Amino acid sequence: MLLSDFLRETLRMTGTHVGCEHGVCGACTIIADGHSIRSCLMFAVQADGLSLQTVEGLGKVSDLHPLQESFREHHALQCGFCTPGMLMTGVDFLDKHPNATDEEIREGLSGNICRCTGYEHIVAAVRSAAARKRETIR
């Protein structure tokens, strides 16, 4: 069983979305042991012993993760289908590239497809979250 199906069907945690189911669209991206991965390209059995984070673990409606807050402020979602994958990719990307330029942000998100084509707003949200994260650390 694919890890993406295990999350959605067995655990009934439907925050993780499934689009293409062959690793191209990025919608099912989650974080495993600190690194973003495609949950449709891993079997559930392989995750035995790993620490997984899905969008459910990122923040709550009453207490959004800073990147989620930034997505809300910058209108970085329209239909919302790609959003969980964008968020989990964004969290891993900002972790690895805290001082990312716009070009690096675009490259970092290039594995996630938004069919509403709302990329400008998504890049703006990640850029702003990066700046906020740097300020907090300072």
Added chain:
Amino acid sequence: MKPPAFQYLRPNTVSEALDMLAAAGEDAKILAGGQSLVPMLNFRLLKPSALIDINRIGELDFISESETGLRIGALTRHRVTQTSPLIAKHFPVLTAAMDHVAHLAIRNRGTIGGSLSHADPAAELPLLMTLLDAKIRLASRNGSRELSPAEFFQGSLMTALEEGEILTEVELPYLPANTRWGFEEFAQRSGDFAIVAAAVTATLSGEKCDACRIAVIGGEMPIRVPEAEDALAGIVPTAEHIKTAATIASEAAEWNEDLHASRDFRKQLVQTLVARALTAALSPSRPVH
């Protein structure tokens, strides 16, 4: 879009994996990062009887300097290859190429052994192994052997791996001092497989090029172009020499033709990208490796 049923086996050592592979027979597949294999399973292009998951075999996950070269274990993830200080020190051309390999989440999971065993003709790692004269090491229950890239890559998605064999590591022989490099790729989007890519090294004495290597993907498998390499050896290359070498390279293979690029377009890309890579390698501003 769901994988077919298979037996799942998870060895902890290479020796266990080889025993399982021998017992499972020819239908079994090795599962490494799964970034090419799992899509093929999801599409049911493959129906292996067993998957032998090597992700927990720690002894395959290493990068280490030996006397003769840099050894990279088969389970080394693309992200680790991309960010390794040892690789950046000895083979900056490989570091540069890794920036073109897929996307963040794929690089977090994909492995060098998986990419080489899959042998996609448009993948960067087989190209770089071909450029760098990698020693590709395979193991089976009957022992181990070492192949050159020309021996290992046999065609599109075809390698010399035999039943019961696993790719365990590659060793990249150190480059001579004063070796510079160039890497150029044309792809439709960031992270896509290459339509054409060229990787070169040039070993210089002053402005003279003692030796160079030119490797290209765009055809059935990565190739070196010895005739183009010879055209630059032993001279101080001018723009005209570079153009000649690039033209020779563009005529060295029957380039692929598909929806994304015609054969003629690929041929022109080979000429352009080889010339750009050589120009970068021979530029005095490019730091020595």
